[in-house]
Amino acid sequence: MIKHLSIDVPGQGLHEITDRIQAAVHEAGIKEGLCTLFVQHTSASLLIQENADPAVRRDLEHWFNRLVPENDPLYTHQNEGPDDMPGHIKSALTATHLSIPVAGGRLALGTWQGIYLWEHRRSRGARRIVVHLGA
Template identity: 60%
Template sequence: MEQHFATLSFTTRGRGLLDITDRVRDCVAASGLCKGLATLFLRHTSASLLIQENADPAVQDDLERFFARLVPDGDPLFRHRAEGPDDMPAHVRTALTAVQLAIPVLDGSLALGTWQGVYLWEHRRQGHRREVVVHVLGER
């Protein structure tokens, strides 16, 4: 077994999904590994990672609207507001999603389905710099 590590940096534009599939694919290709597992870990508590449909942008809009209803900014339930009314809602959104993904690597590529993409989901209203650590473990 061999392993490869990389840290990818992204600048988000604020709340919403950012397609990071190509950057992750490039990282897997650079590893030179043909079969194994790619693990992605987001080093933040107010954003998340997910695999989602990449064909219809309405899916992303619907997800955003659902979470806005589920965890609204400024909800009086929350006491933690150190960085504004979207602070605690962003942490709750992260708790309901994930900061880590595991994706099989087959024939040197991510084993994603036809309509699947890898997304960084920014939960804060303002843009932020985010880091994703990619670990590829496998064989040549």
């Protein structure tokens, strides 16, 4: 089964989507199998990360913003604003797809794990995620 999700994001940051993905697993009725996620964008990514302490997400965001700063004079692609090229680089350094086992009708995530859409741009909008569920 393939499902397309549209995720509205308020802007840059890690946005947890675990519940949306689990709902797609439930809707598909899959008990055992694999859930594959793919984000259809070049300046956003997917991440499995701790979902208990928000400081983890803040630290990741701050570290990546320091690693890939805006307005670097080496960037030549600047057509869409100062956060665009850093968004492409951050996406290249992380993942645009994830695979998560499904066991007992649930995502087989660890106790403190959540699935995040990592928006690398400051602007608001919707991001598209393809969810493939196979038994």
